Amino acid sequence: MNFKKVIKSALMFGLIASLAACSSSTPSSTATTDGQASTVPDGQETYKIGLHYEMTGAVADYGNAELKGTELAIKQANEAAGYEKYVSVTYDNKSDSTEAVTIATTLASDGVVGVVGPATSGASAASYQILNDAQVIVMSPSATQNNITLSDPNNKDSDVYDYVFRICFEDSYQGAAMAQYAVDSLKATKAVIYGDTASDYSKGLMEAFDTQFKNIGGEIIATEYYTAGDTDFSAVLTNIKGMDFDVLYIAGYYNEAGLIIKQAKEMGIEKVIIGADGFDSESLVELAGADNLNDVYYTTAYTTVDASEALQAFIEAYKAEYNEDPAMFAALAYDATNVLIKGIEEAGSDPAALQAAINAIDFSGVTGDFTFDETHTPIKSVLVVSLVDGVQSGAEFVSPKE
Amino acid sequence: MAKNRFTKTNFLWLLLIIVSYFLINLLINIGIINKVYQTVMLTIGINIILAISLNLIIGITGQFSLGHAGFMSIGAYSTGVIVKQMGGNLSSVFIGMAVGILLSSIVALIVAIPTLRLKGDYLAIATLGFGEIIRIVIQNMKITNGAAGLVLPKLLDWKLVFLFLVISTFIVVAFTNSAPGRACISVREDEIASETMGINTTKYKIMAFVIGAILASIAGTLYASSFYVIKPDNFSFNKSIDILVIVVFGGMGSYTGSFVSALLIGILNTSLQSFADIRTIIYGALLVMIMIFRPQGILGNYEFKFSNLLKRFNKKEARS
Incomplete structure (x- = not known):
């Protein structure tokens, strides 16, 4: 090993350290499953929610906005409950549908009650079958592709995935x-x-x-x-x-x-x-x-013009948390997470009961009021x-x- | 004189394959390899097939090809379309694989005959362009469902991937050790010298290129039938680069190296999963480190052979 090489690698480590220092200022996104047991009162249940987002890669913009929306919703729900009732388990799917398959499998084996994400239709379609088979609820904030919630999107008559729902209207x-x-x-x-x-x-x-x-x-x-x-x-x-x-x-x-x-x-x-x-x-x-x-x-699906009271409250909370205006994707993810949380509040963590509760939900959120149709797509006005x-x-x- | 195929080394290889098969099977049955690791195993297996087939073109024959994702997409989409038409069962996967092999060998021939007369950078650019052409064609065809891609059922488990991994490895190793394979190596070492020796360089280059393309198409079939969604985006230029990284990382010209690096990169990717923010940085840094300290790749051109082990073993015996 010669001197030049040592210098080169030392320089590189310096670069990495500085980059890591920069990235650590953003909210930590690693799984936060341990260390919270002490804050949970005896006899109270906790629920794991999987966050399956595009945090790096081509559509990281959407994924990160949705991550913020989801984390805000979970934080508010925990504040309302008074303890860490909902624990987020976050993974990055790198905007890649192959990676999405691995993440979906990981989430299914992590024992999450529900998953929020991914942001894009491709990564969503890659995850649906795995999570559906594992009876894990999926709330897709922005998978807008036509018929994506069906087992075969090219065939309108194919079966709808029981455990898959989306919050956006389709293209x-x-x-x-x-x-x-x-x-x-x-x-x-x-x-x-x-x-x-x-x-x-x-x-x-x-x-x-x-x-x-x-x-x-x-x-x-x-x-x-x-x-x-x-x-x-x-x-x-x-x-x-x-x-x-x-x-x-x-x-x-x-x-x-x-x-x-x-x-x-x-x-x-x-x-x-x-x-x-x-x-x-x-x-x-x-x-x-x-x-x-x-x-x-x-x-x-979302505008700040003539904002309703709920929407104004959301915008204020979001600004207070992240010091920026929420994008449409953040609002959709916020609603998606809240639908899941509302379902859990009503039905608990039993998959079938939870599925039924969400299927029948009458939700009023920041992107409008809606119920789900037979393809688990919201009926809401544009x-x-x-x-x-x-x-x-x-x-x-x-x-x-x- | 017929060569004796029942040598000690061949027997040891067979033993290794059978033992690893049953070992993986056992680990899955007792639950040490769970579903997550099985998915990772599938990725690694497919990546190994892609890497060794590209290694045949780049490492053994010395032709710099950047169109490997294109051939992979031919296999993936042949399978995808046929599974869609015939319904999701294993026989349609095999028909899709056969169609993929046929199509990719035809396309590889069409690409290879004019472009393999080019050298170095020119070939890289030509194959890069060709890979993009395939992607754009797929993106604009009705039967492939355009940019939205195809959603497919999962039809394979690790056993078939393991089987094709063994077959592909056998093909590339046997080819490399055959007379045409030796001719390919001579083309890599010095094209003019081998031409002087009477070797038809273009012929052997095309041979290696077509075999590489066929194996990539098989990998595409395996991918399509185990990863639910195929989209044109999955097979972009970046995918070709990913495969190239595995080959260079492991060592150009070493199949053992491709195995090791595909395994390492797969494991690294999975173990860094919960450090989303810094994962790409660590990954990039490791690549830079390897290139600084071992520019020839992890294993250079070392090849694992039972015959070498046996030789060493015998020497020790003799000494003692």
């Missing part, structure tokens, strides 16, 4: 709601659809919008595509500019939508632009510019938010008609 419901709003409230009859070919989210939205818009008497003038990561949309937008239409439906995330809106407005397309909850980000304003965000509407100079200024409930 197709959201797309249909926007079509309904476009026809009823925006008086649109002709629409252009612009979406991402490589995203299941975008495809689900486009199909649903297309079907519903045609069903209620609208006409789809054209359907155009981009690919995630594109930055120049002028070729397609020039094409669209020459068409005769009322609304432009952008089915995608804020990264591309922001740029599309900016380039469309600069090109002089003054039509109404509509979208889905992928628009819901501060970055949309940064990318598109506040001036360009007028006559823009999108569907979402909110359509309108933007004025980039600021959310109005919110309206919409439900698509059959």
